[in-house]
Amino acid sequence: MSQIGNEIAKRDNGPEGLVRQYREDFTLVLPSHVKGETWVRLALGALRRDRNLMQVANRNPDSLMNALLECARLGHEPATESFYLVPFGNEVQGIEGYRGVVERIYRAGAVKVVKAEVVRQNDVFDYDPDMERPVHKVDWFAERGDVIGAYAYGIFQDGATSRVVVIDRPYIDKVRKESKGSDKPSSPWVKWFDQMVLKTVARRLEPWVPTSTEWRKEQMRAAQEVAAERTDTVQQPPVYREPAPNDDLNDDEGPIEGELVD
Structure with a gap:
């Protein structure tokens, strides 16, 4: 050969x-x-x-x-x-990757904005469960320090805010430790640490927002089934019933079985 x-x-x-x-x-x-x-x-x-x-x-x-x-x-x-x-x-x-998680959220169509950020030691960060969204201020031209956590939330099409997810550094380290080969030079945790932190917090957001186009397809399918049922009900022909011997068809005593009544 x-x-x-x-x-x-x-x-x-x-x-x-x-x-x-x-x-x-x-x-x-x-x-x-x-x-x-x-x-x-x-x-x-x-x-x-x-x-x-x-x-x-x-x-x-x-x-x-x-x-x-x-x-x-x-x-x-x-x-x-x-x-x-x-x-x-x-x-x-x-x-x-982080981008993949966010793409699946956007594909569902229910969320118009996904906000995910890494928080560093010298950032100003404030959030408690009574707040709608965190306050995060960054000095982009100063030394921000080490990563201490991250947060993420989604903004729905009607402007409402999803559950806000916040993770700290111990949680990040725990997830990294459980990732196979995370200490190897080829590991994404070594090559793209910030991206892996964002992915981690985005994954924590998933239970609180719809993801993937299959969600949208399911909503459309359900809507089509409801519409079909309504159409069948409106277009269903009346059921003819033979009158009993004593029936007077001219009497207006109520609807005949099978009549369409508003």
Whole structure:
């Protein structure tokens, strides 16, 4: 077999071939706003750009497939700031980024603004449960100090504020410690610490705001079912009842069974 033939065989039997083989499965999982063919091309491009990722995917293709399926389920594009494909040891890890969490909140359509900020030692921060929103003042041109916490909230389309979520540094450190390989140089906790803190607080916000387009689709489906039921009720033909021998059809004694009555 020629060198070109060998390269094609490797491609078809390796991670790229696996992604192509299961493209229909990815398409079934993807939300309706994501085009399956484009998504598959992005996944293939990520493998070709990152030699380390390709090597790990060759050794452990199951980990790549699991990461890509999770990426598809969440409706993100692979190997972007919304969803990272990180080669770690002998497996590919799929990690949703802060942007990905926020995108899923916006997609639902119920929230018009997501506010998430890191709080540092020299910032002015004030919040208690009786306040609608926190007060956070930052001197952007001074030394802000170490990260001491973060907060997040959503503003709904009608202007109302969601639950305000506040996390402190001990909680951040706890989440980081529970993250596999968080002390490794390749870990997002090392490379993008602030982004991981924002992701952590955004994830805490999720229970208090709708996320993903599937929520909107469910609302539309429910509304369509209600409308259909009303239409069926209005258009239902009257039920004819044979009069009893003593019935006088000219008497106005009330509605005949099957009549449509306002």
